[in-house]
Amino acid sequence: MSYYIAHRLFAAHDRVLAADLARRLAAKTGPEHVFLPFCDTDEEDLVAEIKGRRLFELDRERLGRLDAMIALLHGPSLDDGVCMEIGYAVASGVPVIVLSTDFQTYSLTEAGPHLSFPDPLIQAVATRIVRVPRLGAPELPGQPVPSRFEAFRARNLAQINTALDEGIDALINLPSRPARVVTPPPADRSSVYIEASPYAAWDRDHLAEACRAVGHTVATPERFAAGDPVKAALNDLAAVCSADRFLADVSGPETPPGTALLIGAAAARGVRTAAVHPHPSFTHAHGREPNWRNLMIQYATEARLDNREDVLSWLASQSGSQAA
Structure with missing residues (x-):
């Protein structure tokens, strides 16, 4: 099995979260089965005439031969590169687990159905969505608390750890991959x-x-x-x-x-x-x-x-x- 982790690159905390996910997944499947973009394409040391294009080619080549994807998406402004990768996987018949630490839900009208993401396409194509449902729960009374900041960090870190483990379990317990459905060429080529x-x-x-x-x-x-x-x-x-x-x-x-x-x-x-x-x-x-x-x-x-x-x-x- 080949697993692809799609994540936002441009903030250090997102890279750390993706690396933690990759580490946990590799511990259960073997590191050779996990692809972490930008880590495994080694952007800092990559030498290419047009580096951005080469990075795209390397990631797309891997997108063409994966068995499942887990994508990290957060907040109302979703990373466009991750969304592109989700679309590529879905159109190739690859199951996608979406993991989000955003506890908000969204609707297109005030009284409309609640969605996990601002655009319903994400919810429509995801094989499963793993989310944190609310702010991290406070510590139980009577437990020692070093400081209010440490307590706040701990309660939210516990949520992240739970979500990562749940997402990995969903990924490795996916049912057998269905056969790809090829859409025939349209009758109207215009x-x-x-x-x-x-x-x-x-x-x-x-x-x-x-x-x-x-x-x-x-x-x-x-x-x-x-x-x-x-x-x-x-x-x-x-x-x-x-x-x-x-x-x-x-x-x-x-x-x-x-x-x-x-x-x-x-x-x-x-x-x-x-x-x-x-x-x-x-x-x-x-x-x-x-x-x-x-x-x-x-x-x-x-x-x-x-x-x-x-x-x-x-x-x-x-x-x-x-x-x-």
Whole structure:
């Protein structure tokens, strides 16, 4: 068995949490069965002409041959690279355990169904979700407490340890992996799925109009306005996987989580994908080229489009391969 741990890279505490998860999992399965990105690709010592692209290639190669994934996701702003990896795994028929230390739940309307994450896609595709349900419980009366800070740390660390162990048990006790279901090519090769960003002024109507103007059939998300958002999210996933092309607006502080997940699914299924990103900001890391999005997003898409003219040009292109 090959297990992939998907986690946020850019904060030291997230790397420590992922390493602790990997250590515990390796103790039960053997270290050769556990892949911890950035640790096992050794970013600090990796030498490559374009390091970010090489890191993407190494992670994607591993994504193509894993048996199960455990993903760490926290808070309302979910890591877009992790969400992309979840989408890739799910579209490849790989079970995904999602582990979160966020005790909040979310709804798309005030009285709507409560979800574990802001975008129902995460809940829809997860094989199982392991969460901490509330703030850590106080210590029992009568137990010695060195200080209130130590007590607060201990009660929350105990929660984390419980969640890690529960997530690992869920991962290694998964039922036999089901056969992969291959979606046949769509009958309408002009279909385009459009995913708008809540942060963008250039909304889905502008993109849809541009696509329809040159003869494409357009599909847009159902999940944000559906009475059953989880069921609708699965419809959105199916629509992307069966589309000819995918226009993903990745505007915002991070690529919106559902959009990132769908980009991963599209990459796994070979759907041509372009990122609409009119006003990029760049991230910089030692030894790595500037990235206009998380490298898992940047290299999973074949083009970044600035404006309507770019969109029309990409739609008119007859062939192309994913930048990955």
